[in-house]
Amino acid sequence: MKDKFNNKLTSEWKRIKYGVPQGSVLGPLLFLIYINDLPRIIDNYAESVLFADDTSVVIANSNVKEYKHNIKLAMHEINNWFVNNLLTVNYNKAYFLQFLTKQCKEVPLQILSANSLLINSNSTKFLGLTIDYMMMWKEHIIDLENKLNKACFAIRSTKPLLTLKAFKMVYYSYFHSIMLYGIIFWGTSPYSNNILQIEKRILRIITNSSKYESCRQLHKEQQILTTYGQYIYSLLMFCYQV
Numbered sequence: 001m002k003d004k005f006n007n008k009l010t011s012e013w014k015r016i017k018y019g020v021p022q023g024s025v026l027g028p029l030l031f032l033i034y035i036n037d038l039p040r041i042i043d044n045y046a047e048s049v050l051f052a053d054d055t056s057v058v059i060a061n062s063n064v065k066e067y068k069h070n071i072k073l074a075m076h077e078i079n080n081w082f083v084n085n086l087l088t089v090n091y092n093k094a095y096f097l098q099f100l101t102k103q104c105k106e107v108p109l110q111i112l113s114a115n116s117l118l119i120n121s122n123s124t125k126f127l128g129l130t131i132d133y134m135m136m137w138k139e140h141i142i143d144l145e146n147k148l149n150k151a152c153f154a155i156r157s158t159k160p161l162l163t164l165k166a167f168k169m170v171y172y173s174y175f176h177s178i179m180l181y182g183i184i185f186w187g188t189s190p191y192s193n194n195i196l197q198i199e200k201r202i203l204r205i206i207t208n209s210s211k212y213e214s215c216r217q218l219h220k221e222q223q224i225l226t227t228y229g230q231y232i233y234s235l236l237m238f239c240y241q242v
Contacts, residue, residue: 027050034085041077045070051127064107088123095119100133129182137186141194144178144186148198151175155190167206168222175202180230184238187231196227 021027031053039048042057061067082089096111096118111118114225115124123132123139126224130140151174162170179195186192200215207218219226226231 038078038081041081042074045077046072054127054137056126067107068109071109071111075111089113089116091116091118095121095124097121097124097131099134099135129185136191137189138191140182140186141191142187145194145198147178148175148195151178152202152205154196155202159205159208164206169207170222171202171224176197179227180234183231184235185226187228187235192227192231199227 017219035050035055039050042048046057046059049058051071059067059070059074059105061070076097077090091113094113094116096109098100098106098109098120111119123130125131130137130143132139142184154174155170158170179199203209203218203222203224204211204217207222209218215226218224219229
């Protein structure tokens with residue numbers, strides 16, 4: 001019994017010494033402590049956004065020469081930090097996105113780090129939001145349409161089985177929760193009208209109304225905000241909480 005206990009204790013010690021089991025509660029905490037000083041090394045050149053193991057570096061400068069110089073310095077410091085901390089970067093998943101406006105032209109740029117060229121992308125997925133280089137949210141809304149159309153199909157398929165009250169519960173859990181995420185960012189996009197049209201379609205299914213019937217009164221009767229109404233409400237709540 002003593003030998004078995006000692007063997008078990010030894011195996012547990014090795015586990016603690018060399019890491020923690022995947023999926024453990026302690027793993028994310030130890031990882032965050034391990035990379036805690038990463039943002040400090042680039043404070044003079046850039047801002048960093050860390051979420052779990054996803055790290056984003058934001059560099060902004062109106063002077064093109066300084067802009068390129070800050071990128072070079074930030075990438076140099078980041079690469080040194082990874083080497084010193086015995087970590088490696090997966091450059092197949094590392095890329096950069098240059099945000100533009102109608103008045104701002106693209107800066108010809110190639111970012112090289114540790115002899116690897118970063119991929120130039122026109123959009124990126126960040127915490128469930130697809131951000132494009134013009135901040136028009138077109139790609140995000142296309143993805144959102146696909147998800148909401150599936151919800152619309154599911155609600156239509158269960159139409160003979162559910163009551164109006166049950167329909168509204170399904171609407172809020174399966175449709176509204178998806179639509180609500182990040183709406184304060186993409187709510188003013190010109191493509192957001194596509195989401196409103198899907199919302200109207202679902203509302204007509206729930207209330208068993210004709211596709212030619214106006215949804216204005218239906219929204220009032222069911223006490224369901226339109227997409228634009230939900231955007232305004234979410235924005236007000238965000239400002240109030242801040």
